[in-house]
Amino acid sequence: xxGAGGVRARWLGRTARWRDAHPAAARxxxxxxxxxxxxxxxxxxxxxxxxxxxxxxxxxxxxxEAVIGAAVMLALPRRPRVVLAAVSGVALAAMxxxxxxxxxxxxxxxxxxxxxxxxxxxxxxxxxxxxxxxRTATLAATAGLIVxxxxxxxxxxxxMVRLSDLLARHTGTATRGTLVAGxxxxxxxxxxxxxxxxxxxxxxxxxxxxxxxxxxxxxxxDEAEFRKVxxxxxxxxxxxxxxxxxxxGKDMIFTFIESYGRSAIEDPIIAPGVDKTLxxxxxxxxxxxxxxxxxxxxxxxxxxSSWLGHSTTxxxxxxxxxxxxxxxxxxxxxxxTKAFEKTGAFDTVGVMPGVQKAWPEQSFYGLNKVYNAFxxxxxxxxxxxxxxxxxxxxxxxxxxxxxxxPADGKSRMSLLILTSSHQPWAPIPKMVGWxxxxxxxxxxxIQAAGNKPADIIADTTRSRQEYGKSVQYSVTALTQWxxxxxxxxxVLVFLGDHQPIARVSGNHxxxxxxxxxxxxxxxxxxxxxxxxxxxxxxxxxDAPVWKMSAFRDRFLxxxxxxxxxxxx
Numbered sequence: 001x002x003g004a005g006g007v008r009a010r011w012l013g014r015t016a017r018w019r020d021a022h023p024a025a026a027r028x029x030x031x032x033x034x035x036x037x038x039x040x041x042x043x044x045x046x047x048x049x050x051x052x053x054x055x056x057x058x059x060x061x062x063x064x065e066a067v068i069g070a071a072v073m074l075a076l077p078r079r080p081r082v083v084l085a086a087v088s089g090v091a092l093a094a095m096x097x098x099x100x101x102x103x104x105x106x107x108x109x110x111x112x113x114x115x116x117x118x119x120x121x122x123x124x125x126x127x128x129x130x131x132x133x134x135r136t137a138t139l140a141a142t143a144g145l146i147v148x149x150x151x152x153x154x155x156x157x158x159x160m161v162r163l164s165d166l167l168a169r170h171t172g173t174a175t176r177g178t179l180v181a182g183x184x185x186x187x188x189x190x191x192x193x194x195x196x197x198x199x200x201x202x203x204x205x206x207x208x209x210x211x212x213x214x215x216x217x218x219x220x221x222d223e224a225e226f227r228k229v230x231x232x233x234x235x236x237x238x239x240x241x242x243x244x245x246x247x248x249g250k251d252m253i254f255t256f257i258e259s260y261g262r263s264a265i266e267d268p269i270i271a272p273g274v275d276k277t278l279x280x281x282x283x284x285x286x287x288x289x290x291x292x293x294x295x296x297x298x299x300x301x302x303x304x305s306s307w308l309g310h311s312t313t314x315x316x317x318x319x320x321x322x323x324x325x326x327x328x329x330x331x332x333x334x335x336x337t338k339a340f341e342k343t344g345a346f347d348t349v350g351v352m353p354g355v356q357k358a359w360p361e362q363s364f365y366g367l368n369k370v371y372n373a374f375x376x377x378x379x380x381x382x383x384x385x386x387x388x389x390x391x392x393x394x395x396x397x398x399x400x401x402x403x404x405x406p407a408d409g410k411s412r413m414s415l416l417i418l419t420s421s422h423q424p425w426a427p428i429p430k431m432v433g434w435x436x437x438x439x440x441x442x443x444x445x446i447q448a449a450g451n452k453p454a455d456i457i458a459d460t461t462r463s464r465q466e467y468g469k470s471v472q473y474s475v476t477a478l479t480q481w482x483x484x485x486x487x488x489x490x491v492l493v494f495l496g497d498h499q500p501i502a503r504v505s506g507n508h509x510x511x512x513x514x515x516x517x518x519x520x521x522x523x524x525x526x527x528x529x530x531x532x533x534x535x536x537x538x539x540x541x542d543a544p545v546w547k548m549s550a551f552r553d554r555f556l557x558x559x560x561x562x563x564x565x566x567x568x
Contacts, residue, residue, distance in 0.1 A: 034166060037159035042066060044092050044156060045205045049102035049112065052507060057195050061202035062185050070178045073164045074171060085164035089157030095205055096156070097149060098212060108501045110302035110511070115212055116219045117322045121305070137454075219323065226324050230317055230331050235556055236566025238334075240342040246527060246560040248345055251402075251490045252413040254337065256310055257474045258354075258422045259467070260496030262296065262512040263505040265538060269461070270468035270504075277472040278538040281479040285518065285537075288483045293525055293533040294516035296545040299498045302511050307361075309497030309513070309548065310417070311335075314365065316552030329364050336552045338366025339561070340413035347406035347413070351376075353393045354386070354419045365415060371400065380440030381447040386419040388440060389429035391477040393418065395437045398485050411489075421474045423501060425466035426451035428473055434484060464504050479537070482518065492518040493555075514539050515551070527558045 045063035048054060069088065073081050101113035167174040187193075189201035235243070264274045282292060300320040301308040311328055312319045314335040319325050340346040350362065350370040362370050373387040376396040383389060397416060406412050420429055427450020429443060436442055456462050482492055496513030499505045516537050519525055531554070534540040546554070557563075 034162060037162045040155060040159050041089075041092065041163065044096045046202050047096060047099050047204070049099045049208065050106050051103055055196070055198070057198040060195060061198065061200055061204075062181065062188065063205065064185055064201065064203040065205050067178060067181045067185055070167060070174065070181070073167050074175055074178065078168065081164050081168065082161055085160040086157045089160035090153055092160070092205070093153040093156040095208060096152060099208060107503060108303045109305065110499075110502055110509075112215070114219060114321065115216055120322060219321075222321075223323050223327070226317075227327055230327055230333050231567070233333050233566045234316075234553055234563045235334050235339065235561060236332075237564040238339075238562055239564070240344050242562040242564070243339045243343050244556065244559045244561055246523075246558075247340075247491065248343075249411055249489060250521075250524070251411065251487070252340060252346070253416065253490065253492045253494075254314075254414070255416040255418060255478060255492065255494040256306070256313075256497045257418050257471070257478070257494060258306060258420070258497060259500045260421060260471055260474070260513060261299075261499030261505060261509075262514065263499055263509055264468060264471045264496075265514060266541065267464070267468075267505070269464045270471075273468050274471050274475075275538055277475055279536070281475060282536040282538065284483055285479055288486075289488075289520045290482065290486065290518050291520075291522070291525060291535070292516050292518040292537050293528060293531070293535060294514055294537055294539040295531065295533040295543045296512045296539055297495060297515050297548040297551055298545060299496070299511045299513050299548050301498045303498060303501040303505075306417075306497040311361075311364075312548045313495070313551050316549055318547065318549045329361055331364075333364075335365050336555060337413060337415050338364070339556060341366035341368065345410055347410045348415075349401050349412065350415045350417075351393060351397045351401070352417050353378075353388050354417055354422075356387065367415060371396070376400075378440040380443040383420065383427055383429055383443075383447055383450070384424055384453050385422045388419075389443055389477070390418040390420040390474050391429065391431060391434070391481075392437055392440050392443070394477055394481040395434060398481065402485060418474050418478065420477070421467070421470040423463075423467070423504075424453040424457045425463060425470045426453045426456035428466060428470045431473065431476060431480070434480075460503050467500050467504050475537070479518075486520070488520045490520065491524050492516075494518075512545055513548075531558075 042063060043059055045065050046059055046061045048058055073085065076084060098113065098115065101118075105111055105113045105118070185201045188199070193200045264270055265278070285292065297313070299309045300312040300318055305322075308319050308321070308325060311317075311325055314337055315328050315333055316336070317324070317328055317333065319328055334342070337348060341348045348366055348368045350365065350367040352359065352370055353373050353376060355370070355372040356374070359370060359372065376388065376393060378388040378392060378396075380388065380392070393416070397414070401412070401414065427447050430446050432442055432446075451462075451466065456466055478492075478494060482490065486492070493515070495515035498513060499509055499511055502509065514537075516539075517525065517528065517533075518537075532544045534543045
């Protein structure tokens, strides 16, 4: 301790001697540091929480919090003033971090950061970056981010202390300036004065704090309310014999295509290639005897968190956050896939190439067997986040599951989650001959020749183009598989789980995703005649739009299930 004290004394002595030797430079440096401290504090106070809000006019506002803070600091003795200044700086840094998290979540997931629920997603984000950019780059980025955040806390705390000391040294001037600033703020607020459409008077931080408090309160209240909702189930007590009787004997397949949203079909940059693929694949399937109907579902999630879309579709509940997801997974609410298991007439299987750890959700989905990423025999390269190309996963499904008849004369229901259209859409697999797939080694050259994730992630135009190509690949792989291996009893339901991130789909894009039912048996599509869906794989712009949570009950009803409500 004495050694540290000596070092500090020597440093202070050298600083004092430098100031004495260079008074003009010392004053200039002091003024510059004070100005930077003030600029940092004001910028933090008025920082918006969206990328589109980052305009110069947003940073030339007069924050009410600064005026009130100055008035409070002037009224306090030195010790409590310094403590309050440091604590206020730390609190402002925390609000700044929350604003930046809001910015990122709005840009990628189309919603704000939830202080209660979303911390776990930061780990998922790190895993995604590691898969996309590599472990070294991700560790470097994570370390850099931690340093920046810690530096932000330190700088804002020191800035607040420095500004409070300045106010104390010039009490008279500071008091008059605070009064003038208060009058200006009240005047600008009352008259609604603006610069470039942005109000001059700001209370951004106070409003953000209020919003965060309401969000926490709403989240905690929603947990209790949703538990009650999840206990009510229109088909919860329906006997197995009365579930999906019109699909007995069918080979049922439910498939989710990652990030397959309305933008893929309607965005002017993305749509031409995707629409062409959908039309070509509709014609190819028709030639093979298959016909399709398609419509739109509004997803409970956007840009990511695919499991929320999967569980919303299958549960018939609006599973829009992680808390609701945990509640549903722990409940006995009947999932659409579990309804097939409950009949006793179907063997139920899941193929999940994106699952790389224990998956307790298997029970909720009623799956007798699940093949994860490590059980499909893949020896080829990963394609960024995607562990294997969709075509390979589908062929493995064919070899390990679909080509084998279930025991005891049962039919089969399968749940497939395809991942090749997962961001960052680089590199993208290409179709190869189905007989050439082998153990996946054939994809090594394709992966090596593909785009690098780092070249696509930061480029909006290229991201949109490559996203469209990835959807074309996934749709082609799935429909070619159906054309090649489907038969008169095969019924395929496939849909997207959510729209791609806002940078690709647009800042004001809908949350709609396409959904299609494909079958050879005309009776299967006759059952949904009343839905008003479009013929073919490409839904019309004005085709019906349902909430994703409505699909389970509509599907069960269409295929003859009898409601027997279960009430909590």
